[in-house]
Amino acid sequence: MKICRFNDNRIGLVEGGQVYDVTEVAAQLPALKWPLEPGDQLIAHLERLKGQMQELKGRANPVALDSVKLLSPVANPSKIIAAPLNYQLHVAESKADKGIHNGVHLPDYDGFASPVAKFGVFLKSPSSIVGAGEGVRIAYPGRRNDHEVELAVIIGRKCKDVGREDAFSVVAGYAIGLDMTVRGPEDRSYRKSADTYSVLGPYLVTRDEVADPDALDFSITVNGEHRQKANTRDLITGVAELIEVASRAYTLYPGDIIMTGTPEGVNSIEPGDVMHAYIEGIGEMDVAIRAYDAPKEET
Numbered sequence: 001m002k003i004c005r006f007n008d009n010r011i012g013l014v015e016g017g018q019v020y021d022v023t024e025v026a027a028q029l030p031a032l033k034w035p036l037e038p039g040d041q042l043i044a045h046l047e048r049l050k051g052q053m054q055e056l057k058g059r060a061n062p063v064a065l066d067s068v069k070l071l072s073p074v075a076n077p078s079k080i081i082a083a084p085l086n087y088q089l090h091v092a093e094s095k096a097d098k099g100i101h102n103g104v105h106l107p108d109y110d111g112f113a114s115p116v117a118k119f120g121v122f123l124k125s126p127s128s129i130v131g132a133g134e135g136v137r138i139a140y141p142g143r144r145n146d147h148e149v150e151l152a153v154i155i156g157r158k159c160k161d162v163g164r165e166d167a168f169s170v171v172a173g174y175a176i177g178l179d180m181t182v183r184g185p186e187d188r189s190y191r192k193s194a195d196t197y198s199v200l201g202p203y204l205v206t207r208d209e210v211a212d213p214d215a216l217d218f219s220i221t222v223n224g225e226h227r228q229k230a231n232t233r234d235l236i237t238g239v240a241e242l243i244e245v246a247s248r249a250y251t252l253y254p255g256d257i258i259m260t261g262t263p264e265g266v267n268s269i270e271p272g273d274v275m276h277a278y279i280e281g282i283g284e285m286d287v288a289i290r291a292y293d294a295p296k297e298e299t
């Protein structure tokens with residue numbers, strides 16, 4: 001099942017390039033009551049709502065996928081978790097290019113089994129999330145702002161201390177993640193968490209449709225120019241182990257997102273550029289880069 005959020009917070013099922021509006025299913029979600037449980041309520045209740053969504057699809061008039069504005073398929077993630085330096089060739093390019101590591105996050109992991117074993121995972125602000133149709137707005141003009149295309153894993157239920165052998169049972173589905181990054185000396189959480197610096201899309205593909213998330217071709221082009229192209233089989237720390245590592249530190253909630261790391265070929269984007277990202281078995285999306293609009297000065 002491919003589930004999108006579009007236009008004015010409509011919920012859609014995607015099939016054959018068409019979107020079927022099943023927003024009515026949201027009426028089945030529990031009413032808000034303070035204090036709120038962290039996480040995304042649609043993702044939390046997805047399993048029991050899938051049947052009704054299929055029924056609603058049968059009655060819906062489809063519209064073309066490329067005619068709607070795609071929002072993040074997860075509306076309310078409690079956190080976005082991300083893996084640093086998780087492809088060998090990206091470790092190598094980070095070592096070679098001071099413009100990437102800037103002397104701050106040294107890519108060496110001598111004495112450790114993997115970069116994740118040494119550095120752990122890091123967090124991006126949930127307020128940075130957007131969908132493909134919203135685009136990225138440059139937050140740091142005049143600096144090097146990069147694309148990082150990554151497989152994104154979307155957690156389906158509340159869990160803690162999940163072993164890698166059970167890890168896929170807590171997954172709701174997958175999407176393409178863009179971990180947008182400004183290079184420089186600041187902490188990762190500052191450089192990767194500006195508004196629009198986490199893109200999730202084009203929609204959520206449920207777990208049952210992705211046989212092996214550790215064997216997917218993926219790529220990104222900018223204005224048609226090749227930038228990154230790899231396969232998730234080259235992840236140093238694979239999907240199941242990332243869930244184990246993340247859930248050892250944090251309780252995971254429905255809708256939490258794990259960005260699994262980016263391969264070699266990270267490079268800068270400028271206002272007016274259009275990124276085209278693809279992951280095998282998931283989909284593809286265009287994401288436009290918008291200019292920084294400076295805050296208006298009071299006079």
Ligand code: MN
Pocket residue numbers: 082083084148150179259261262
């Ligand atoms: Mn990244």
